[in-house]
Amino acid sequence: MRILILTITFCLSILSVNADNNKLYERLDSVIANRAEYEANKEKRLHNIKFGINYVSNATDKLRIYERLVNEYTPYKYDSAMVYVQKAINLAKQIDSSEYYTQFQIIKARLLVFRGFYIEAKEILEKLEIPPTNRHLNYLYNCSLSALYFNLNISTKNSEYCQRYSTLFQEYIDKAIEYCPKKDAQYYYMKGVQLYSKGTIRDISTCFNKAMSLLEPDSRLYAMSAYALSKAYDKSHQSELQERYLLLAAISDVMASTNESLALQDVALSLYKNKNDLDKAREYINQTLKDAQEYNSRLQRVELYANLNVILSAYNEKLQKHSTWQNVAIISILGLMAIIVAAIVFVVRKNHLLKLKETELKTLTKQLSADNKQRKKDNKALQDSNDEFKYTNAKRESMANAFIMLCYQYIERLDNQRKLVIRKIKANQQNELLSILSSSKRGTEESQNFFSQFDKIFLSLYPSFVNELNSLLIPEAQIELKEDNELTPTLRVAALIRLDVTESAKIAGILSYSPQTIYNYRSTLKNSAIDKEHFDENLQKVCSVY
Structure with missing residues (x-):
């Protein structure tokens, strides 16, 4: 019984996560549609920060503004971030501030890592001397080295160097944790990264969720935490939760106006591999490519072009299949049109023959007027029959029967008319037949009968x-x-x-x-x-x- 309850609870939780993920896809499309508004807010914020430089004369205050600009530009535009890093380095040299000089050299190395210039980043870091007592510089220094070896580990995956870089990454992330300010969002994020390769999914989830709870959904660190947690759930084969946090990361990236777009790229690949939604996957991967071009990341573009090629190949294959079916449909339609044209020709010829017969029968139609009274009785009988069907059968059956009886009535009338014409012709009573068929009452009564049937059937429906x-x-x-x-x-x-x-x-x-x-x-x-x-x-x- 306990196993049954646990199974039901698990199934319900999966259904709940699925429903939440569907809503997150809608949310992602919504924020992408409004990304221009987020970028406008980002540009406005950057403008205000840069505008403040004009009112600052103190070099230290100006360096702090440069630091804010670098942090804002780092995930947004690489070239702009590097411009302000270099301005800060030059200013730190002018005022002979070794601490700020070292700090911005570390930041420059970190930017080079993001761009894929690993050798240049390593050369900068190796030249720096970090005072053991300066916790902030030690934290930044070890973070940059851990980022360097993390990226080297990823780029040398499945090679003999991979394990060495993984060990170095773990070594420097452990050191960074020692210098990280305790109990803030950055600390819990770093702790989650530290536990990624050696902790349980429960501990990793606790750290990243704690970091996210201390952050706004439109912050870069929130997006980084959600993305890292999605990778952890992917590693533990919990696909629904992996998808959930990947979507949260992608949404946060758009709201924060970052152009790294790693999460959106993974969402596109997930749609391609797991849901076969090639249209949406192509839309997302194209967006990430635009972001990479804005950010000017060579490394990111190389990876994106590879993924874009995979998705576009599948998309083109889909289009080719669609085109094949479209051609089959066109051929089928053309064949059907040929049949319809042949049928029209046949009908036109038959109509021509009928007109010839009609010309012969015009002199006999006057004799059919006596049939009108009988038709009235037939109409009454048909109406009574329809009323009976209406009250004894279900609504849909009643409508079907009314339609059948109406068709039967007109078939019977045509048959009776045919018999009458034959009989009158045989009796040489053409004038009487012509008189019957020429009666103007016939069309009026038939129209009235149709209106009556139409009104009842429509109001019943x-x-x-x-x-x-x-x-x-x-x-x-x-x-x-x-x-x-x-x-x-x-x-x-x-x-x-x-x-x-x-x-x-x-x-x-x-x-x-x-x-x-x-x-x-x-x-x-x-x-x-x-x-x-x-x-x-x-x-x-x-x-x-x-």
Whole structure:
């Protein structure tokens, strides 16, 4: 029983994480759509910081401003960050500040590591002498060395040097932790990095989540913590949580206006490998490539081009398959069109023959007038039958039966008419036949019968149609049914629009009105609408529950 409860709890937690991840994908798309706003805020902040330099005369204060600018530019624009690092180094030389000079040399080495210039970074760091008592410089120095060997470890993966660089990375990250200010977000982030290769996923998760709880979601360290935690969950094969923190990192990167975009790149690869969403993967990888070009990171671009090539190859393969199916569809459509053209030719020829026969029968149609009374009885019988079906069967069956009976009636009438014509011709009663067929009552009665059937069937399908239509109209333009529960001509026009018959010419043909009359009815309806601009769209949405 306990195992069953644990299994159910685990399944529910997976479902919950899946639902959260879907919302995070929506959130990611939202922040990407608004990234221009985040970048504008970033540029405004940078402008304000740079503007402050004009009002600072003290060299130390100016160095602090340079430090802020370097921190802001580091994940955003490499070249700009390096410009202010060099300005700070030059100023530190002028005022003979060995501490600031060393600090900015360390920062310069760290930037070179991010750019992929490992030898140059190592040369700078090897020349520096760090006072043992200066905790801040020791912290920065060991952080830079750990970053250097971490990147070397990644770039030499599966080689004989990989383990050596991994050991050196661990050595310097351990030293950096000793000098890191305790119990702040940076400390918990560094602690999580330290535990990454030798700690449990629980301890790693605790450290990174603690760091994230102390940070705003639009900060770079928040994004770095979420990204590192996603890597830890990936390492422990917890794919749902890995995806969750990867999405959080990508969202934070966009909000913080960083151009490193490592998380978004991994999201794109995940979509390609696990979800086969090539369109979205291509969109994300293209965005990360733009970011890399803005940041001017050679190393990042090399990796991105490799990933972009993989995704684009799969995307092109998908397009080729789609193109193949599209060609098959086009060929099928062309074949179908050929069949339709042949059918049209056949029908036209048959119509021509029928017209010839019709010319011969014109003199006999007058004799069919006596059949009208019988047709009235047939209409009454059909109506009674439809009413019986309506109350004894379900609504859908009733509509189907009404349609079948209506078709049967017209088939029977045509058959009776054919028999009558044959009989009258045989009896040499052409004049009487011509009189019957020339009766003007026939078309009127058939139209009325059609309207009656249409009104009943439509109101059975959409009993609330009139009320919902009136809700779209101004109070003084409300429409009511006729006393016998039949639709008015205006309501029939609205009903056909609701059934997606929107062309006035087709409506005119169905209701036996002129196109101008239909136009007048539609204009009256639209002019009476509360929302004139979207009246037709709103009309097609009424009675959606039936």
